[in-house]
Amino acid sequence: MSNNLVIVANRLPVDRVAQADGTPGWRVSPGGLVTAIEPVMRANDGVWIGWPGGTETDLQPFEHDGMSLVPMTMTQEDIQGFYEGFSNGTLWPLYHDLVAKPEFHREWWDSYVAVNHRFAEKAAELAAEGATVWVHDYQLQLVPQMLRELRPDLRIGFYLHIPFPPAELFQQLPWRRQLLEGLLGADLVGFQLPGAAQNFVRLVRQRVGHKTHRDLVYLPDGRTVQAAAFPISIDAAGFEELARSESVGKRATEIREALGNPRKVFLGIDRLDYTKGIYARLRAFSELIADGHLDVEDAVFVQVAVPSREQVEQYRILRDDIDRLVGRINGDLGRIGRPAISYLHSSYPREEMAALYRMADILAVTPYRDGMNLVAKEYVACKYDNEGALVLSEFAGAADELRQAWLVNPYDINGMKSAMLEAYQADEREITRRMKAMRKTVTQNDVAAWADSFMSELSDVPSSHGKAVRP
Ligand code: GDG
Numbered sequence: 001m002s003n004n005l006v007i008v009a010n011r012l013p014v015d016r017v018a019q020a021d022g023t024p025g026w027r028v029s030p031g032g033l034v035t036a037i038e039p040v041m042r043a044n045d046g047v048w049i050g051w052p053g054g055t056e057t058d059l060q061p062f063e064h065d066g067m068s069l070v071p072m073t074m075t076q077e078d079i080q081g082f083y084e085g086f087s088n089g090t091l092w093p094l095y096h097d098l099v100a101k102p103e104f105h106r107e108w109w110d111s112y113v114a115v116n117h118r119f120a121e122k123a124a125e126l127a128a129e130g131a132t133v134w135v136h137d138y139q140l141q142l143v144p145q146m147l148r149e150l151r152p153d154l155r156i157g158f159y160l161h162i163p164f165p166p167a168e169l170f171q172q173l174p175w176r177r178q179l180l181e182g183l184l185g186a187d188l189v190g191f192q193l194p195g196a197a198q199n200f201v202r203l204v205r206q207r208v209g210h211k212t213h214r215d216l217v218y219l220p221d222g223r224t225v226q227a228a229a230f231p232i233s234i235d236a237a238g239f240e241e242l243a244r245s246e247s248v249g250k251r252a253t254e255i256r257e258a259l260g261n262p263r264k265v266f267l268g269i270d271r272l273d274y275t276k277g278i279y280a281r282l283r284a285f286s287e288l289i290a291d292g293h294l295d296v297e298d299a300v301f302v303q304v305a306v307p308s309r310e311q312v313e314q315y316r317i318l319r320d321d322i323d324r325l326v327g328r329i330n331g332d333l334g335r336i337g338r339p340a341i342s343y344l345h346s347s348y349p350r351e352e353m354a355a356l357y358r359m360a361d362i363l364a365v366t367p368y369r370d371g372m373n374l375v376a377k378e379y380v381a382c383k384y385d386n387e388g389a390l391v392l393s394e395f396a397g398a399a400d401e402l403r404q405a406w407l408v409n410p411y412d413i414n415g416m417k418s419a420m421l422e423a424y425q426a427d428e429r430e431i432t433r434r435m436k437a438m439r440k441t442v443t444q445n446d447v448a449a450w451a452d453s454f455m456s457e458l459s460d461v462p463s464s465h466g467k468a469v470r471p
Helices: 032-043 076-095 106-126 143-150 176-183 194-208 236-244 246-258 278-290 313-333 350-359 374-382 413-425 428-444 447-460
Strands: 003-011 014-018 024-028 046-051 062-064 067-071 127-136 155-159 188-191 211-213 216-218 224-229 264-271 299-306 341-345 362-365 389-393 406-408
Touching: 003 032, 003 106, 024 062, 032 046, 032 067, 032 447, 046 106, 076 106, 106 127, 106 143, 127 143, 127 447, 143 155, 143 176, 155 447, 176 194, 188 194, 188 447, 194 211, 194 216, 194 224, 236 246, 236 350, 236 374, 236 428, 246 350, 264 278, 264 350, 264 374, 264 413, 278 299, 278 313, 278 341, 278 413, 299 313, 313 341, 350 374, 362 374, 362 413, 374 389, 374 428, 389 413, 389 428, 406 413
Parallel strands: 003 046, 003 127, 046 067, 127 155, 155 188, 188 224, 264 299, 264 362, 299 341, 362 389, 389 406
Antiparallel strands: 014 024, 062 067, 211 216, 216 224
């Protein structure tokens, strides 16, 4: 019980890998959260609690790359009820505008409560007197309240990485009040966008009946809870450095050669998720070819779909739908050695991602709803020569900051076609002007600034008893 900072997230920031001698080891998982939180962890003697994936049972706390990690175990039933069920079958679609139909099952809820409780108990056990605990994301919304009951001395922050829905949608949830009360255990509840914080405060007023004023909720016991927006970002300098490297430059050239050196390359990189709008985006591109606006000799679409949640039924259906669509488009519109779409169902190392960003002329990010979308920001960070156009959905959190993108409504196929064509035909001056402005935004607001602003806001919350942790 000696940690002044405890990070609680569904996943640990490492994945299981086989080492050279065949024994199991760990590797830091790709992704921005580790980069963001690592410096705060190091500066504050922090510890990270999370699930390492899988169902191993006898895992002990360990150090990796200077980080103290505490693995939580999950049974097959936990994975089905808590993770695939309530987290990804109920909350994920409900919080993303009902892009898919959420399922409500009482057994899933019971499992969600039980797993949240285990995480809260572990955090209570590890936190020093007056420590700061930072809880992450939709899988753990009950942890703040459970933890406060166990340890009223703590300063508790919560950050939601995905959107927080409007009251009209959130109301559907049979356990709406419990989730709101769960979050109210925190001193500070952070969201990607101001609108999400407003949705939350309004729901608390309507459903729980607490007094609110602007971004503050007043609880009957005298405590206040603040709800505010902290738009997440990326390690912009790190991505730029990678993109500028000689090896990535060489690889970017190789990729374009392998594609037959077309005039322009469109790119999409997404987890294979129904919120990301992959299907409609590929249809829009294929119609531009079918209509004769684009020619497969001049333009190709590289779509990387990173495998995700493969045990969940809706994700399997999506994969089959996209496989069929790509097959049909290439069959109808491709020529020998010139498919319209170059489709990759795989994940890649960071260097390959940087090479893809560097070689692409147009990145299309067209989710129906997305908390932020880091892929859009990573692409911008990699375009150090200011060349590259971004087609971006209005419904991605990133659209609030990246105003100079070609903004689209992903439900409007004709609108997407026009934006993609405009981005394709735009002259260099126009592209440079837009990219320059977006690069300014991304480099000035990187992930370190995000973590700093959350931590300093949390340490300023007056109602908490916990000691402040400085970023
Ligand atoms: C959630 C919210 C919010 C992807 N494939 C590979 C790979 N990635 C990396 C990307 C990027 C991250 O994963 C994906 O982040 P996104 O923001 O695009 O999307 P979600 O996974 O849905 O993330 C989202 C985010 O949380 C953070 O708060 O922005 O709205 O939905 O960093 O680069 N990285 C590597 N290989 C891959 O194959 N190395």
